[in-house]
Amino acid sequence: MSEFIPNPPPRPVTYLDEQFWQHCATGKLGFQCCEQCGTWRHIPRYMCAKCGSDEWAWRESTGRGEVYTWTVCYMPMSREFETIFPYAVLVVEMEEGVRITAGLRELDYQELSIGLPVEVVFEPLADGTQLPFFRPRRST
Numbered sequence: 776m777s778e779f780i781p782n783p784p785p786r787p788v789t790y791l792d793e794q795f796w797q798h799c800a801t802g803k804l805g806f807q808c809c810e811q812c813g814t815w816r817h818i819p820r821y822m823c824a825k826c827g828s829d830e831w832a833w834r835e836s837t838g839r840g841e842v843y844t845w846t847v848c849y850m851p852m853s854r855e856f857e858t859i860f861p862y863a864v865l866v867v868e869m870e871e872g873v874r875i876t877a878g879l880r881e882l883d884y885q886e887l888s889i890g891l892p893v894e895v896v897f898e899p900l901a902d903g904t905q906l907p908f909f910r911p912r913r914s915t
């Protein structure tokens with residue numbers, strides 16, 4: 776008999792998360808960068824995992840990276856996704872060294888490969904913000 780392990784409660788949205796989404800709303804991908812050691816980080820957090828400093832600034836990403844890995848979702852978990860599945864969810868390693876999870880655009884998921892150069896594109900949401908996705912890289 777297996778034990779049932781309940782899902783943990785969702786991570787609360789912090790003002791750091793809100794700042795990340797505010798950058799997205801302007802069509803820019805921004806990540807935190809440590810003011811002491813220069814290490815970039817994502818997801819947003821208060822302290823540098825490398826040096827422990829709590830001094831940081833938002834810096835604009837180049838928006839370019841490479842596919843680190845991905846998964847393909849074959850079962851829609853809600854009605855909003857019924858028209859787009861199956862779809863790929865990527866983990867992209869950005870030029871700054873951080874990794875970000877986002878959807879795929881402008882490429883069939885069957886053509887994905889590890890290391891594929893990609894760039895960020897934004898799509899507007901009804902609430903006025905924008906959601907980042909990645910497509911095969913066009914810029915150099």
Ligand SMILES: [Zn+2]
Nearest residue numbers: 809812823826
């Ligand atoms: Zn640091």
